[in-house]
Amino acid sequence: MRRFVLDTSVFTNPHVSAQFGETPEAVLQQFLRLARDCSAEFYMPLSVYEEFRTMRDLEPLAADFETVVWVRSPRRFALTLPSDILYEFIDEVRTRIDRGLRIAEEHTRQAGAAESLRPELITQLRERFREAMRKGLVDSREDVDAVLLAMELDAELATADQGMRKLGNRMGIKLVTAEYLAGVMENLAGN
Secondary structure (H helix, E strand, C coil), X not given: CEEEEECCHHHHCHHHHCCCCCCHHHXXXXXXXXXXXXXXXXXXXXXXXXXXXXXCCCHHHHHHHHHHEEECXXXXXXXXXXXXXXXXXXXXXXXXXXXXXXXXXXXXXXXXXXXXXXXXHHHHHHHHXXXXXXXXXXXCHHHHHHHHHHHHHCCEXXXXXXXXHHHHHHCXXXXXXXXXXXHXXXXXXXX
């Protein structure tokens, strides 16, 4: 039986969730219908589930969701990671910090040359800094929990987050393209 570890992006990323429905409630209802019909197990770490509950009102469907999706955290103290993963992560963070600092320096020079500080300059700085520092990098405990749980369960990681996919791939974790999850579930159900 196939196992899937779900990230919030399956339900909250508009490009991914559209495969299940147009509204947040329709997305959840269709996911739950497909999950009940297919021969697969679905998991979500508690930290991810709590994050998801802050993003969406699950109250009307929480019991159904918890019936279909196992809420379980990885056994962090029992897992072993290759040290190369940690070294690579540290190098990536250092490179990103340097890139972010160069962006900040560039914008500071532009602001110094300006008569007055334009609000769009600050907005542009924030966007470029966020892109340099976070895009393609695992940057939260929730992300790490999902990757570790997929590793522990030998499950497929369902996420649109590029940092999680990159780390999962590096660790040899099975990945499912989040945009195709509904189709995969339909295929598993024999539809």
